[in-house]
Amino acid sequence: MSSILIKAATIVNEGTTQIADLYINHGIIEMISSEINHPADHIIRAEGLHLFPGLIDDQVHFREPGLTHKADIWHESRAAVAGGTTSFMEMPNTVPNTLTQGLLADKYRIASKNSLANYSFFMGAANDNLEEVLKTNPKDVCGIKVFMGSSTGNMLVDNQKTLEAIFRNAPILIATHCEDEATIRQNLTNFKNQYGDKLTPDMHPLIRSAEACYLSSSSAVALAEKFGTRLHILHISTAKETHLFRNDIPLKEKRITAEACIHHLWFNDQDYKTKGNFIKWNPAVKTKEDQREILRAVLDGRLDVIATDHAPHTLEEKSKPYIDAPSGGPLVQHALQALLDLYHEGKLTLTDIAWKTAHNTAICFQVENRGFIREGYFADLVLVDLNKPYTVSSSNILSKCGWSPFDGYTFKSSITHTIVSGNLAFENEKIVSNEPGKRLLFERD
Template sequence: MSSILIKSATIVNEGKIVVSDVFVKNGIIEQIGPNLSHPADKEINAEGLHLFPGCIDDQVHFREPGLTHKADIFTESRAAIAGGITSFMEMPNTVPNTLTQELLADKYAIAARTSAANYSFFMGAGNDNLEEVLKTDPHNVCGIKVFMGSSTGNMLVDNEKTLEGIFSQAPILVATHCEDEATIRANAERFKEQYGDNLSPEMHPLIRNAEACFISSSFAVGLAKKYDTRLHILHISTAIETSLFDNTLPLNKKRITAEACIHHLWFSDADYAEKGNWIKWNPAVKTAADREAIFQAVLDDRIDIIATDHAPHTIEEKSQTYSKAPSGGPLVQHALIAMLEFYKRGKISLEKIAEKMAHSPAICFQVDKRGFVREGYWADLVLVDLNKPYVVSRENVLSKCGWSPFEGEVFGSTVISTIVSGNLVYENGQLKDGIYGKRLAFNR
């Protein structure tokens, strides 16, 4: 589609809400203003709808290659678009782990053929691939991922010399999963001695506790300060960790940034009794006090980005006993409408949602010409009806795994249309086939 004219949209962008028209041509936002009359291939009447910049999710696990019985780039990118996420950054703990430049290139090739959304992939760091990590191109790769906590295969980086090498030499942003493995193992042994095989999901935040998170996060912050590393700590899950981050600098000047995920903003340990393994994540969902502290840190800009850590597993896998059930769950389809529910409850503004889910990821990762509704930028746009309820059920879940931790939830808002790089890919519940996103570029 070469041109789209969006009429009378309520645009949420850069701290303001205004009613205006938007004209898109050849993938780019060509003009924003009232009463535009350009001839267009497609005209959308957006009266009464809110137009957001497309969300940029800086942490997803789309499971391809090697784990495609759970998910793949095709299915999960479509679920993301249905949820208003137009760009994603995917993690390296696939099979094989993305520990070489060749394996990284393979993932980009898959996405070029199959991804409905715009895409980027993290280069993975292991204990013995520093040379490969340092070859990463800052201009077309989002960052380097370091698991400072248990993960798949050889992706736990627990060698201090290796960590020093990564933090001192990394050519681009280093994103970390921070949980102290020694603390978690000691806690797990203690619980097994006491309860044997009768461990339950309620014990998950006690085994993977706040201490494990803070030990690792504070260690990462210390390394980053020592080497002036561009550090981004993912999925903050505790109140104590929020003390590690600063809100006195503008985002584009920060060297250390942080992310909060939807599940840590929505659920608490009180929900394990009902949800069980369906809300088992690493790091664990913790107390209501932790949840409120994370939310406050989002509002006061100590935490910079809201993302999903979308990590599907099959229903069969999640239905196992606590000890056997894997951690993670699908969230891309419902992340934006979950945040809009918080808006309806008076907890966050629309402008702040646009900031944390679109503007800030673009600034944090220095994404080229995305994340804003601006003339000359790529047209990644989402139209939302704030007054149209949406009920989550297994029948309307688009992730390949076929379930959601939000099943039964009645959200007050619905994603109506999603435009990716100027293409209308999703409209009124229908995804269009044969349209693919673009590889993200970075101004570094």
């Protein structure tokens, strides 16, 4: 592994910005100083560029195995790295669902060969696999995923006794998708009775309603408080839900944490007019007030991390009528650029972005030696040019699906370099390495 010297970067880290040199050797940040003159195999002149810790995305769906016509680990990890995401945590609703330790091990084997980014995979919970769930190793698996709302295959956990057993006994962080299935089904019935087959995308946030989200999220919080569970609620989409979470204690002391996603910060229900199914996610993109309150909760500490819920489908699938089009879309390649646009708009600071996409994710999941720009830590880094515009088009989208909800949009900033575990993986708008990333490890008892 080659050594890398980064010269005169503006380092954004742990609440501060400073211009400094940084030296990487054997994958590790060996030195950070005002001036470093060590010989290096590769020198990056970073004057005028900002250096962030690589993003750690705690929620992606890379679709492998079983759904690789939509996406796969090879393509999506490259899209991630091109966007400055150096590590990901991937979800278990693949085919087959990741409901046994053997199937979980299969995904790690695929990633060890094909993932350009660092990787971890959630163990999936179902109504009937508690024994397998409890075998999960806290040291090298990011968490247990519980769908408290509809999902692929056998992954809706709607048996109360099973939920209580998981929350009581889980040896590791539980991450939940929270939407109340009964409420959604009733809403859908009501809309079908009223509109027949003429349902449209703008109805999505009314069918998968704020009430459905709050009922499920509040139930998850109640279970976690009852059993002392380490709970992390994914993709909060409503203003009301944000008030379930605390901001009066340090993150390291929290037993219940929560996540905001790029699409809930960027879009609102007015965007269905132009974007239609291309912003159809579960939970749904909701009102402008929900959007504003999610941002406020990110800033005041009620919501701890920002992720993507990157979940590609083919263009053909997303072009179907609303009722038949699947939920989800590709986001991982443009997450950092979207957040940097919010910085340009005065809505986030650069240090906010570092905290919410890297530092706090590492703290929440207790990731070992990643998420910060520190001597002795793995060199997971991204350099950005804040003032170099970048237009999204089919020619530069690396996700296998080939489209983006940002298609045609010009971001104000560009990613110039991405370094993964000390390996220069992306430079000058090109993937420049096929060196696989590393399996994430976790500092847990």
